[in-house]
Amino acid sequence: MSAIEYPLHSVAAGAQQKWSGDYLFLIRNLALKDFRVRYRNMSLGMFWSVLNPLVMMGVLWFVFTKIFSNAIPHFAAFVLCGIVPYNLFTTSWLTGTTSLVDNAGLIKRVPVPREIIPIATVLGNCAHMSVQVVLLLALILVSGMGVNRYWWWLIALWPLEIVFVTGLVLIFSALNVYIRDIRYVVESATVVLFWLVPIIYPFSYIPDRYHEIYQFNPIAAMVLALRNILLEGVAPPASLLIKLTFSSTVMLLVGLFVFRRLRAKFYNYL
């Protein structure tokens, strides 16, 4: 027997809605839905997820080795180390931001915990982006750089990026319910981010005074760590990992806090 008991104030009442169900089963089904819907109507299916970063990598490789020459070895792999975490981040951010509005029908009809919808959207997106991670690792092997023991770090790094983007998406999906322009802000921000993350330039080109700040950008930190591990075969510096862990955890906590403050009035605005 469960009881839904509301205190006298509606803001607090929003936090009290009870849903007694199987959280993991629901998240799995929601993520599977996004995944299936994405691929069911594509004749080439997963191939598109691989093609997009390959085209991007090809263009950047052509421009920065044939038009502007540079001395960075394995430039194609170097660029892909930037594109894959960048893609994972931006596609999750974009689809996550509109997730509540896209699923307004669910929110208005089923008392599921609202957090589940942006979280499941991010996870579903990550499942589909994992093909690109496989592509990256395959290219590294094909380029003649072998597996080294630091590859274990990858198991911790990708989840940290997912934690970070989940926190961010909790904030932006909630804001997008109240102000529908938010998604366009995010679209512009991803363009800016492409240049703020060291995708086509190495970290060493960045002036020293920006180094510290750069490492607090989890996507930049992710790219740097990937290059350390995959291209240079060295462990990423501890300071980098600490900053990455710190900013991801903080972002998730802030995201949950903001989301809980905003969710009480979702129903009225959807």
Added chain:
Amino acid sequence: MTSRPIIEFRDVWKSFHRHSGQLLLRAHVQRLASWRKPVERFDALKKISFRMERGESLAVVGANGAGKSTLLSLIAGLVPPDRGRVDVRGRVAALLELGSGFHPDLTGAENVHLNAALLGLGRKRLHDVFADIVEFAELADFIEEPLRTYSTGMTMRLAFAVAVHMDPDILLIDEVLAVGDHAFQAKCFAKILDFRRCGKTILCVSHASGMVQQLCSRALWLDHGDLLLDGAMAEVGSAYESHLKPAHAYTAETPRDSQDP
């Protein structure tokens, strides 16, 4: 067991903004710029109090905009009240806008899984009732087809089948008995009567149709957010119908007047 009410409303108020769909940045800036102009609100429910005992069946009648759907949303836990208190002591299955969680590109079976998970069913329990759901919906031959190939009636049958297999304590019904063909409607109605016999609590919203009169023993009459009447179905039903009469009488008399001269 002591008979605590299964649903209890105590002085419940609920109002909504009239933001008239203006959700773009410009509207927000304009509102800030217009220096604290009070936001227009309307009260969907005004100081509503009632209680329902376990096993009761209650109909909510009233015109459009009377607050019937808001009342169901509060019981389903979709919105919190502004003031007052709503207590619900049991598992609620809401047959509100059936199939709102369905996706046309997923197969029937995939939609059943998703919808059941949304309604709170676990993996094991779904595994046990999945065959029953498909059988009840009479869709065994189509369950692996994408939902967009289904007719509206087939979709509704599937949604209804999932909802009634949730094993709820409280069933909320929002004028959804118009599901499928006559045979299936009869089956749905029989299923709901079954729920009543098992001592489940039923709450349905309607414009006082015959089916509801047959199903419910008690009724609430809502009008513009006020609770006008709370009593036996027959009593409230006839009061509500006679309230509606004048409007009907007027339209019915017009042609006869023209024949008189």
